[in-house]
Amino acid sequence: MSDAAIEIEGLRKVYAATGREPEKEALKGIDLEIPQGSIFGLLGPNGAGKSTLINILAGLVVKTSGKVRIWGFDQDVNPRQSRAAIGVMPQELNLDPFFTPRASLDVQAGLYGVPRRERRTDEILEMIGLSDKAEAYARNLSGGMRRRLLLGKALVHDPQILVLDEPTAGVDIELRQMLWKNVRRLNEERGMTIILTTHYLEEAEAMCDEIAIIHHGDLLVRDTTRNMISRIDAKTLVIEPVETPPADIALPDGVTLDRRADGRLALNYAKTKTRPGDILAALQEAGVVIADVSIEEPHLEDVFLDLTRSDAA
Numbered sequence: 342m343s344d345a346a347i348e349i350e351g352l353r354k355v356y357a358a359t360g361r362e363p364e365k366e367a368l369k370g371i372d373l374e375i376p377q378g379s380i381f382g383l384l385g386p387n388g389a390g391k392s393t394l395i396n397i398l399a400g401l402v403v404k405t406s407g408k409v410r411i412w413g414f415d416q417d418v419n420p421r422q423s424r425a426a427i428g429v430m431p432q433e434l435n436l437d438p439f440f441t442p443r444a445s446l447d448v449q450a451g452l453y454g455v456p457r458r459e460r461r462t463d464e465i466l467e468m469i470g471l472s473d474k475a476e477a478y479a480r481n482l483s484g485g486m487r488r489r490l491l492l493g494k495a496l497v498h499d500p501q502i503l504v505l506d507e508p509t510a511g512v513d514i515e516l517r518q519m520l521w522k523n524v525r526r527l528n529e530e531r532g533m534t535i536i537l538t539t540h541y542l543e544e545a546e547a548m549c550d551e552i553a554i555i556h557h558g559d560l561l562v563r564d565t566t567r568n569m570i571s572r573i574d575a576k577t578l579v580i581e582p583v584e585t586p587p588a589d590i591a592l593p594d595g596v597t598l599d600r601r602a603d604g605r606l607a608l609n610y611a612k613t614k615t616r617p618g619d620i621l622a623a624l625q626e627a628g629v630v631i632a633d634v635s636i637e638e639p640h641l642e643d644v645f646l647d648l649t650r651s652d653a654a
């Protein structure tokens with residue numbers, strides 16, 4: 342077996358036409374390997390095909406063509422083993438309102454054929470912070486609690502791979518931090534491979550080792566988060582002046598100046614063309630006395646916009 346958690350080759354999905362809707366090619370032949378033990382981000386604008394991809398991995402959507410191997414098991418040849426290797430926390434809060442968290446976890450474990458003595462229901466309830474709600478009906482749980490329960494359900498069969506589809510969309514900061522703490526622990530302590538989709542690029546930047554960007558059903562780019570960010574040849578030197586600086590400052594070629602509302606000066610430059618020292622020298626020359634200096638790095642958002650803006654839908 343290779344050391345990929347997921348291997349995808351030439352994956353296509355065409356949704357059939359319905360009524361007035363024409364057929365839709367949601368995935369146009371994706372090739373992607375996701376390494377074992379990574380925290381992997383799947384990014385893309387709305388309608389890019391992320392959920393389709395995840396639902397194919399989860400066995401919820403049937404692919405049109407291509408190969409999918411999960412933990413070395415070909416989905417078409419070994420459907421049971423490939424399903425057992427993956428746990429999915431879905432986007433929608435689709436819980437049976439009359440089940441308690443304990444019952445939900447038990448039923449899910451039963452569906453995956455986990456023998457009663459091997460079930461870790463109490464441990465999972467504890468981890469997702471629902472031990473004291475174990476016997477409450479799902480309809481009485483808050484949105485945040487339901488989401489935590491969905492995470493618990495994804496873990497009952499102790500999968501090697503955990504997939505999170507927009508796990509933090511619309512959740513408050515406390516829950517977001519709790520989710521990420523748990524996800525990091527699962528990754529670090531159990532070596533679980535984590536695949537997540539998110540619209541929050543800052544989150545992807547903070548959490549993911551590697552990132553793939555999907556757009557209009559194609560894989561645009563896949564790289565380490567660090568490399569992805571270093572593709573952008575732009576940095577910003579931020580200066581806090583002691584006094585209001587003069588209106589005219591002669592700057593090196595290619596450097597642009599933004600005056601921020603808080604009085605700081607933001608000087609944007611291409612790191613391959615200009616040295617920050619040259620900008621500082623120009624400021625001194627113009628009589629700007631500097632109280633503080635910092636450098637802002639580009640964000641994943643800049644890469645994302647750069648790649649997806651040219652042919653926005």
Ligand SMILES: Nc1ncnc2c1ncn2[C@@H]1O[C@H](COP(=O)(O)OP(=O)(O)OP(=O)(O)O)[C@@H](O)[C@H]1O
Pocket residue numbers: 356357365366367385386387388389390391392393394
């Ligand atoms: N069941 C379906 N039938 C027909 N078309 C579909 C179906 N599900 C998704 N699509 C279409 O396939 C494309 C990809 O959708 P998908 O939900 O995979 O995108 P996404 O990247 O997950 O978007 P979002 O971030 O909004 O969830 C979209 O154009 C969508 O309208």
